[in-house]
Amino acid sequence: MLAGVLLALPVHAAQLTLDLGTAKGTRTWDTEQLLKHPQARDIDIPQDVSYKRAMHYRAVPVAALLEGVTNDAHLQAIATDGFAAEMPAAPLLQKTGSQAWLAIEDPAHPWPGLSQDKPSAGPFYLVWTDPAASNISPEQWPYAVGKIRLLASVAERFPALLPDPKLAAEDPVNKGFALFQKNCFACHRLNGAGDSQLGPDLNIPHNPTEYFAGDYLKLYIRNPQNLRQWPQAKMPAITPEVLSDEELGQVVSYLKQMAGRKVSQ
Template sequence: MRFLIVMLAYLGAMGLARADTLAVDTGRGVRAWTTTELLSRPDARDIRVPGDVSYHATRTYRAVPMKALLPGVPADAHLQFTARDGFAAEIPASLIIDGHGAHAWLAVEPDGAAWPPLGAGKPSAGPFYLVWIDPDKGPVGPEQWPYQIATIKVLPDPAKRFPAMRPDPRLGADAAPVRGFAVFQRHCMTCHTLNGQGDAKLGPDLNIPHSPTDYLRADMFRTLVRNPQNLRRWPQSKMPGFDTHVLSDRDLDDLEAYLKHMAGRKVQP
């Protein structure tokens, strides 16, 4: 027994006991991929990623084409990338399977060769990180670069999974709150729930007990979204700012309309 304990400690020190695993659930069963398996795939290659969203620099990774890990997944499916810290990125499969020129890659952190930390006191983006080449052709937003990925699942779209998030069904398809719900799905539900529904665990609920539109003036709401550090500042804050390249003024107007609308549709979880 003592010999076994000593050997496990030795292997751990040598980096051989590490078992980073990515679970991919395509709806036809779960496939668990280890770091070694992914790096050994014949389609793994070194890619250069200019303007990496998380590292704010050009980075080179050993990576696998993301769509190659999604066999049989239709373009109209919906994908959820869940990180170790509870961040849950919602990405339409069409963006990965046919990104109209934007190419998604799963970067894999090699055993024994950790990537740089994301900041002081922070871990790296590994072991698994969704990166993009030519993201502007998608277009792909910064919230669609999830890192420290633990699981990837094919799920129904959020409107079906979370009915308490939906605007009044009597609204027309081009109504501002309906458009704002689409903005919320792209940019907000990675970190926030609404009416107690959603899979994210990082940020507060945006309707219970109060919507930010209940207590913020319109200009302060826009400050919260554009540059949250100008409204509230604390060391553990993780909310990024959304500039006009990521979130247009019209999208921000629609998001505000959605949140105001949902403030009148509160559902206690």
């Protein structure tokens, strides 16, 4: 009952903080400013990742908000629920092919809830036009965004995530580490390292490769509800379109490696 009451409340103006480091400083945009941004326009998303249907938004190109940020930079989008998407700057700055947009929820025309008894993807939602052109993953569509900040790379900030440095760059474990950053790190910490507050740590106290027998871990990643069903489950299915079978095997190889590289608790 309470959830229904909360969802019935009107949407209010919100604020987005951009923290682009010492060189560019911090700027706060409110809903009205973004809706009136000179580059704001109406866009259509034929297959929205979060709503799983076609959606229409008023949006600003993310590149327009990141002036001065270079392609080799690293950014993090932080959502109000603790989701922290790690994102290389280059795709966000593209102006052709896959293009990133910051969709802005207008308080006068609120978006629908993501599902029954859940709020919308607002107030700010990072969406993509032509996402297939750059293989944009679902984790690169963070919603309920409250802050975007410029940071050092994941490897620099969190050395506890690194696999054995003796491994070749093309080793499946290192490939799995790259995929872990793109598809898992937004929700999960590992070895206590990370900024997300959403999902459990994947190495402490136990790594999932230590308690999922056989291929059950892969089954769980593919669709958690096929293995464990409960109404409040949050982990989405990771389909072959997001991670191929080969890539899924690489992620599991990384996790197996890290089971032997736990930090002291």
